[in-house]
Amino acid sequence: MIDLAVVDLSRLQFALTALYHFLFVPLTLGLAFMLVIMESIYVMTRRPIWRTITKFWGTLFGINFVLGVATGLTMEFQFGMNWSYYSHYVGDIFGAPLAIEGLMAFFLEATFVGLMFFGWDKLKPVTHLFVTFLVALGTNLSALWILIANGWMQNPVGSTFNPDTMRMEVTDFMAVLFNPVAQAKFVHTVSAGYVIAAVFVLGISAFYLLKGRHKGFAKRSMTVAAAFGLASSLSVVVLGDESGYALTDNQKMKLAAIEAMWETEPAPAGLTAVGLPNMVDHRTDYEIKIPYVLGLISTRSLDGQVEGILPLVAVAETRIESGMLAYDALERIKADPEDVTARGDFELRRNDLGYGLMLRRFVGDPREATPEQVRAAAWATVPNVPVMFWSFRIMAGIGFLMIGLFATAFILCTLRKHETKWFLRLAVLAIPLPWIAAELGWIVAEVGRQPWAVEGVLPTFLGASSLTVPQLWGTIIGFTVLYGALAVVEVGLILRTIKKGPFAGHGDSDSEPGSPSGETEPATA
Structure with missing residues (x-):
């Protein structure tokens, strides 16, 4: 039987390291292209202030970049240490994007990041701008390949289970590469990173203006952030809608959980703005619905249905029963690889094998499962509905707030009212x-x-390594202490850099190099 304590602690460790790592990734993605924009203005105008602006934000990019790389390496090692069976079972598919990310994207950015930081006086301006662009391209390509791997976990296309090797294997790498879920996740995630970078630059620029320091620098930075952030925040909402559309066909249970939709509604379904998901009675209390919106967003039609949780549980129960037969056929193949009948039976039900494996959480041999265990396994396919419901709404609410923030910033910058205190x-x-x-x-x-490590293919609890609870607690505590120390260092370096300001090392910290009054010039190129 599976030790669920080991599984839960392995999940906790990976969640903590992943969430921590993702504090650095989006800022790196966005700042990289903001540096390209700022340096492009410098190359076109040759005004020293824009070189200073680029170098200052580049310093903050560098601090964040180092922490992102350090925490990202830890995550990749966890696949072998904490999720060894997962790595064995799906490594043929999952490992390829990670390998390409290391060879193509990481080496690209790692090769040119040194030139970006130390090549200012050694490279021509146009050449240095091209180097900065390559660093930005490398960071975004890294995100692409990581999200292709993650997208395959959400929607495992281009692969099949081989009963002879007992592993998932690639059948169509182009299908993996152009997986609609992966592509939607990539553009949405990258746009979110651009918003984070824009808010970061906007907020620090606002801090300088509130303190009456480095006004010329702050106004110019604020103007770039306002335009970049407005475009990015609008993109996040539009591309997030595309991600939701991708769920309709590929992850129906996730979509139903996000909306706390228990029953299938007549098309087009309404969108629940707020409510209290009731896991006991399988309903949503005090809900306020916006008619038709969910159906229109999710199906792009007036007659497409969004399936509810209860009907999807019934579908899962049917697939689990079919998966029991697939598991039985697989065991017969293992006993006699030449059994043609067993292979024929397996081919008929191979797509439901993962659902049959869900029973391993309740019984050692899925073929011996009782009807009650089948129903329990079917209900186990439902994710945590309250967490999904509220996480999505808070995330979406912040997204719309960002549009309002950047729209206001853009208007104020256009009117040259950068110093509006409120x-x-x-x-x-x-x-x-x-x-x-x-x-x-x-x-x-x-x-x-x-409960899937790979949607419909491999339950999460089957992917964990054979570790002990003390071992996992030891690594969780160790990572918490180490990452806590790194967080202190990161925040300390960023605050120190901000305190020193963009003109540190220029003698007069209150004036733009090459201009006696650059700090009071309007925020124009």
């Missing part, structure tokens, strides 16, 4: 919000996939 205070207070939304987005994505 907005500057709001911009500083808003700095943590997009990070909260991004973390909640990962919770929706990963909790919503449960």
Whole structure:
């Protein structure tokens, strides 16, 4: 039988390290392309202030980049240490994008990041700009390949189970590469990173303006952040809608859990704005619905249905019963690889094998499962509905707040009213919000996939390594202490850099190099 304590602690460890790592990734993604924009203005205008702006934000990018790399390496090792059977079972597919990410994307950014930081006086401006662009491209390509791997876990296309090797194997790598779930996740995640970077730059610029420091620098940075952030925040909402559309066909249970939709409603279904999911009575109390919206968003039609949790549980129960027969056929193949009848029986039900494996949580041999255990396994396919329901709504609410924030910033910058006090205070207070939304987005994505490590293929509890509870607690405590120390270092370095300001090392910290009054110039190129 499976030791569920080991599974839960392995999940906890991976969740903690993943959420911590994702504090750095989106800021890296967004700042990289903001540096490209700022340096492009410098190359076009050759004004020293834009070089100073690029180098200052580049310093903060570098601090964040180092922490992102360090925490990302730890996560990849966990697949072998904590999830060894998962790595064995699906490594043929899952390992390929990770390998390509290391060879193509990580080496690209790692090769050119040194030139970006130390090549300012050694490379021509246009050449240095190209180097900065390559670093930005590398960071975003890294995200692409990681999300292709994760997207396959959400929607395992282009692969099949081989009963002779007892592993999942690639059948169509192009299908894995162009997986609609992976593509939707990539553009949505990257756009969220751009929003985080824009809020980061906007908030720090607002802080300088509130303190009356480095005004020329702050106004220019604020203008770039306002335009970049407005475009990015609008993209997040539009591309997030596309991610929701991808769930309709590929992850119906996740979509139903997000909406706490227990029964299938007549098309087009209404969107629940707020409510209290009731897990006991299988209903949502005090719900306020917006008619037709969910059906229109999820199906792009007036007659497409969004299936509810209870009908999906019934479907899962049917598939589990079919999976029991697939498991039986597989055991017969293992006993006699030449058994043609067993192979024929397996081919008929191979797509339900993963559902049959869900029974391993309740009984050692799925073929011996009782009707009660089948029903319990079917209900185990339902993720944590309250967590999904509220995480999504808080995330979406912050997304719309970001649109309002950047629209206001864009208008104020256009009117040259950068020093509007109430907005500057709001911009500083808003700095943590997009990070909260991004973390909640990962919770929706990963909790919503449960109980599957790979949707419909491998239950999470079967993927864990043969570790002990003390071993896992030891590593969890160790990672918590180490990551806590790294967080102190990261925040300390960022605050120290901000305190020193963009003109540290220029003698006069209150004036733009090359200009006697750069700090009071308007925020124009």
